[in-house]
Amino acid sequence: MIEALFPLARPLLHGLDAETAHDLTIRGLSLLPPRRPEADDPALAVEAFGHRFPNPVGLAAGFDKGARVADALLGLGFGFVEVGGVVPQPQPGNPRPRVFRLTRDRAVINRFGLNSEGLDAVGDRLRARAGREGIVGVNIGANKESQDRLADYVACTARLAPHVAFITVNVSSPNTPGLRDLQGEAFLDDLLARVVAARDESGSRAAVLLKIAPDIALEGLDAMTATALRRGIQGLVVSNTTVARPATLAEATLARETGGLSGRPLFGPSTRLLAETFLRVGDRIPLVGVGGIDSAEAAWTKIRAGARLVQLYSALVYEGPGLVGTIKRGLLQRLKVEGSTGLAAIVGRDAAAIARGA
Numbered sequence: 001m002i003e004a005l006f007p008l009a010r011p012l013l014h015g016l017d018a019e020t021a022h023d024l025t026i027r028g029l030s031l032l033p034p035r036r037p038e039a040d041d042p043a044l045a046v047e048a049f050g051h052r053f054p055n056p057v058g059l060a061a062g063f064d065k066g067a068r069v070a071d072a073l074l075g076l077g078f079g080f081v082e083v084g085g086v087v088p089q090p091q092p093g094n095p096r097p098r099v100f101r102l103t104r105d106r107a108v109i110n111r112f113g114l115n116s117e118g119l120d121a122v123g124d125r126l127r128a129r130a131g132r133e134g135i136v137g138v139n140i141g142a143n144k145e146s147q148d149r150l151a152d153y154v155a156c157t158a159r160l161a162p163h164v165a166f167i168t169v170n171v172s173s174p175n176t177p178g179l180r181d182l183q184g185e186a187f188l189d190d191l192l193a194r195v196v197a198a199r200d201e202s203g204s205r206a207a208v209l210l211k212i213a214p215d216i217a218l219e220g221l222d223a224m225t226a227t228a229l230r231r232g233i234q235g236l237v238v239s240n241t242t243v244a245r246p247a248t249l250a251e252a253t254l255a256r257e258t259g260g261l262s263g264r265p266l267f268g269p270s271t272r273l274l275a276e277t278f279l280r281v282g283d284r285i286p287l288v289g290v291g292g293i294d295s296a297e298a299a300w301t302k303i304r305a306g307a308r309l310v311q312l313y314s315a316l317v318y319e320g321p322g323l324v325g326t327i328k329r330g331l332l333q334r335l336k337v338e339g340s341t342g343l344a345a346i347v348g349r350d351a352a353a354i355a356r357g358a
Contacts, residue, residue, distance in 0.1 A: 001078070002032070006320030007036050007268040016315070017098040018108070021064075030068055035075035036133075043335055043342050044328060046079070048286040048308050049166055049207035051135055055079035056343060057299065057327050060077035060311035061139035061211075062110075062169065066117045067125040074134035078290035079325045082311065083122070085170055088155045090118035091143055094175065101317060102251035103265070106294060108314045110241070111259030111317075113175045114141050117158050126163035139211070144176055150191055154198045169195055172213035172240035174260045185223040206236035211345050212271045212277075214239035214291065221273070225280040236281070237288040237311070239272040242266055263314035267292025271305050275355035278306025278348045294319060296330020303331075306348040315327035 013021040039053075044055040058080040059073055067083040074081055095114025100109045116122070126138065140156035142149035157167055171188065197206055210233050212224060228236060241260025249255040249265060270291025278287055289307025293299050294315035302310045315323055329344070342347065 002028075002303055003320065003322035004324070005196075006322060006357050008326040010320065012253055014101070014103075017097060018101050018277065019096060024100070025267055026069055027062065029072040032072045032075070034071065037077045040079070040328065041332055043332060043340075044079075046308055046343060047351045048299060049209075050205065051207075052272050053079045053135060053309060055305075055328055056138060056167065056303070057308045057324055058082060058288070058309055058311040060313040061085055061170070062112075063313050063316070065120045066114065067136075070136045071129065071132060071134060074136075074182075076321045077328065078163070080135035080137065080309070082137045082166075082168060083126075084168075085114050085116065085141045085173070086120045086122045086138060086156055086160065087116045087141050087143045088117060088146075088152050089143050090121070091116055091145075098259070100254050100257050100259075102249065102254050102261075103248040103318075105263065106158060106266055106315070106318055107249070107251075107261060107263030107265050108317060109254065109257045109259045109261050111175045111257070113144065114173060115139075115331040123159045123163070126160060130163060135165045136310055137168060137206075137209070138164045139170050141170045141173060141176065149200050150187075150194055153189075153191060154194050155196050157198040157208075158202050161199045161202045164206050166207040167195070167199065167233070168209045168211050168237055170211045170240070174213070174241060174243045185227060188224060189227050189231065192227065196231060198234075208236040209237050211237035211240055212273075214242045214266065214273050216245060216273070221276060222280065229281065229284060233285065235286045235288060236277060237290060238277050238307075239266075239291055242269065243256070244269070260273055262291065263317075264292050264294060267294075267298060271302060272355055272357065274302060274307060275305040275351040277353055278351040282348070293327075294323070295335065297328045299327050299331060300346075301344055301354070303346050304348070304350040306344075306351045308347050 046053040094113035142152035286308040289302030291311040
């Protein structure tokens, strides 16, 4: 029903500022009755992080920051949902306005600054959904004013790991000053070691994933992937939003806003970085492809570049929740054309060509 209503609601939502529209969407989803998604075709099933995902299409972090509507989102057909980002202490984030639609570019710029209700509120909600079906993970970060950011990640891991399937360590948000400094090799090595230890001490089997920035140089990618492998990280999420502003952006005035750019313009650079990452790690750890997915063809390309799973968010602003089903049907059609019974054989097969820009 909600999928069918979106075309009618879109003019109203887009008549509001982007954050108000988002808040109304969360409120509406929270009012939906419980809904079981339709069973997915077995050909879409994916094995990763010790879980069997019913389909590879996930919701990226940032949509449901407070873990308020994870089950409603799963009911829309997502194969998994990543809530957050979450930081230990509640923080308001940056002043509004802080999110902007670049409509002609099918893009979004945000500078939320990891606004969060904090660890206690989100932890209580995740604990309350224990035992329910559906794969839910959480994205964690550090408070802006923290004196010990490594300790922030440890605190989030210890509290949340027992209640989720995976934890994504976010060191790549461009909207928290200094956060990307944690991508440096020495910092990252210490951070990942502490997060893994905190996960183990909690008794949880949650997978630990690392989310990286699309703006990283290949030398930095070499170091990050080596550190992730050495520390036993179970997956890499490629990628976060970008601080770059392509010259091709049509919304030139809005493009001057500070923050992370997501949506269609991010597809090319994030997909090339994904392919470069796959060339470095191969099948040793699963990759999650994020950035600019707004069609089945885009999702298929991410898989060919090396993604075992994919995530989207910004495209929902323009296409609505019906996009999830559209992508899944399109993937099934591509598998049929290929004569393949599953996605595993497609993962990374064209990574080298995509990394070259072919």
